[in-house]
Amino acid sequence: MKPLFAPSLMCADLLSIKEQVEILNDRADLYHIDIMDGHFVRNFSLSPSFVEQIKPVAKLPMDVHLMVEHPEDFLEMLARAGADYISPHAETINRDAFRTYKRIRELGCKTGVVLNPATPLEYVRHYLHLLDKITILTVDAGFVGQTFIPEMLKKIEQAKEWKEKYGYTYLIEVDGSCNEKTYRQLSRAGCEVFIVGASGLFQLDPDLRVAWEKMQNVFHRCTAA
Numbered sequence: 001m002k003p004l005f006a007p008s009l010m011c012a013d014l015l016s017i018k019e020q021v022e023i024l025n026d027r028a029d030l031y032h033i034d035i036m037d038g039h040f041v042r043n044f045s046l047s048p049s050f051v052e053q054i055k056p057v058a059k060l061p062m063d064v065h066l067m068v069e070h071p072e073d074f075l076e077m078l079a080r081a082g083a084d085y086i087s088p089h090a091e092t093i094n095r096d097a098f099r100t101y102k103r104i105r106e107l108g109c110k111t112g113v114v115l116n117p118a119t120p121l122e123y124v125r126h127y128l129h130l131l132d133k134i135t136i137l138t139v140d141a142g143f144v145g146q147t148f149i150p151e152m153l154k155k156i157e158q159a160k161e162w163k164e165k166y167g168y169t170y171l172i173e174v175d176g177s178c179n180e181k182t183y184r185q186l187s188r189a190g191c192e193v194f195i196v197g198a199s200g201l202f203q204l205d206p207d208l209r210v211a212w213e214k215m216q217n218v219f220h221r222c223t224a225a
Contacts, residue, residue, distance in 0.1 A: 024208070035048070113131055115134070
């Protein structure tokens with residue numbers, strides 16, 4: 001499949017978010033939206049109200065990454081706000097994962113799971129068949145600008161191997177340091193959806209149209225055979 005790109009809107013210029021989303025509507029494949037509660041990670045980010053506010057402008061699916069202690073408290077709010085994917089962390093839902101995904105489906109949303117670097121893929125093995133997307137963090141959760149963790153390449157390869165062996169349909173997505181330094185490795189390991197943030201997109205040029213073209217050129221140069 002062709003690579004998909006998901007701009008992380010936490011890294012966008014929020015003072016110009018409407019204009020930036022309108023530019024990305026014609027270029028990206030989906031939007032990545034981080035929600036943090038200050039407990040699961042020591043940071044705060046976007047919110048369900050942000051999803052609701054950009055829904056009239058956003059023409060692409062919105063994937064919400066829930067970095068929160070109690071994801072069940074957010075499901076109904078996010079579905080009403082217009083989320084397309086709801087992706088909680090495995091570390092927060094394994095006590096009631098089947099009930100959580102049943103509820104996400106009932107709300108009309110697609111299912112995702114996010115794995116911290118230290119969490120093995122085996123942790124979610126029993127509900128992989130319920131997932132539309134797996135997000136593998138290649139940095140520790142919560143803050144932008146961290147160093148890529150190369151050990152995660154093995155986890156990506158494993159997710160690809162299991163997908164092919166057992167016929168799973170999930171997308172394999174990577175979050176963290178998707179940029180010129182890592183595109184080749186991530187692509188070869190099996191990444192299908194690249195979340196592009198500050199280093200991968202928004203810092204490449206003040207004009208987001210130019211930044212997108214630069215990102216695409218860099219990606220194709222790095223992944224060319």
